[in-house]
Amino acid sequence: TAATGERVTVNEAGANKVLVYDDTDRAVGELSGRGLLLEGTNGALLYLDPDSTYPNLRLTNADQSNQAVINVVEIPTGSANLGLNSGGFTGSGFTDMKWRTFFGQDFWAAERIRDSANNTAVGGRIYMDQNSASFGYSDSTAATQAADIWVTPGQAKARGKLTVQPYVGDTSSVLFVQPGPSHTGYMIRCWDPDAAQYKFSVDQAGNTLVKGTLTAGNIATGTVTITPSAAHTPTSALVSFACTGSTFRGYATASTTAPGSRKDALPTPGAGVTGVSMSSVTSTSALVWVNRENLTATVVNWMVVGS
Structure with missing residues (x-):
């Protein structure tokens, strides 16, 4: 062209x-x-x-x-x-x-x-x-x-690690589980393939299974050793902890092979633990008490529950 x-x-x-x-x-x-x-x-x-x-x-x-x-x-x-x-x-x-x-x-x-x-x-x-x-x-x-x-x-x-991060100021539940009508299965189950068992589960009725150690912010436990100041004289020790709640209740039990009065018992008469208790229970501390017939140091296991 x-x-x-x-x-x-x-x-x-x-x-x-x-x-x-x-x-x-x-x-x-x-x-x-x-x-x-x-x-x-x-x-x-x-x-x-x-x-x-x-x-x-x-x-x-x-x-x-x-x-x-x-x-x-x-x-x-x-x-x-x-x-x-x-x-x-x-x-x-x-x-x-x-x-x-x-x-x-x-x-x-x-x-x-x-x-x-x-x-x-x-x-x-x-x-x-x-x-x-x-x-x-x-x-x-x-x-x-x-x-x-x-x-x-x-x-x-969800395959891999799952993190749920709500928006700042959101008032909705971060994780919400609601079954459908007539649901009969579990609400939550956590399976351990190595142990071939459920480690945690919650059924529809609210029954909860925990295979491992349960740690809760409203429960505190511990052990204290108390040496009585005198025989037949209540002696206390202060224990400290952190427990959530508004009302607190304390429970104590002695770790002993000589519970109760042994005034006439053999071979060690007069060596019994006649009582243990707790008082002044708060969210951070409590007094643990021991009363026994002699001056033997006594191990006391205690627990505080907040509600």
Whole structure:
């Protein structure tokens, strides 16, 4: 059509191409055996390649150093899966990371993966198919760091550590469990696979099972040793603790093999513990008392309960 300037050429130099030039003598369009190419005034390139193993449309940045790709994948045969791939970037210790959204054979995924190894995923991930949906964090380089919410028919599972953080000033319950009508199962169960048993459970009636040691802010326990100041004379010791509540009750028992009066008992007459008690019980302290028939140091176990 012309040698210079804005023009269209066919089979120029025997190259089997249709080329479109702009008025600056720059080839901005190509139709050839490799597909359709269009170049913008800023240098960005649109490249439609129907002959690739995965037919695709590539969209480059201005200097054509990076590209986003939309491709069609026929796996399995007869399918037409669609992939949307961002340009590459450096992250997570790799230089070829990308974001990919994939419309597969009856599934959909959005994930952060390596361009050279699609099975290497590090970052947020969403996955959905006909039976499930998940939202979370995936890390194939450190599997213990992965965590997600996995939803299947009638059930949602949190995999990984779960933290519930309410908004500042929110008056709603941070964790609320409510069964449906006619529910007969447990409200809460905590299973230990190593011990093959439930460590904590609450059924619908409120019955609570705790396999381990129960620690409560309104219960304080301890042991104190008291040496009587004289036989048949109540002697006290002050114990300190921290207990929540508004009303406090104390309980005490002696750790002894000589309970009660042993005035005439053999082989150690007059050595019995005749009484133990607690008084002046508050949220932080109490007096523990011992009365016995001799001056033997006596171990007393005590407990305070706040309500």
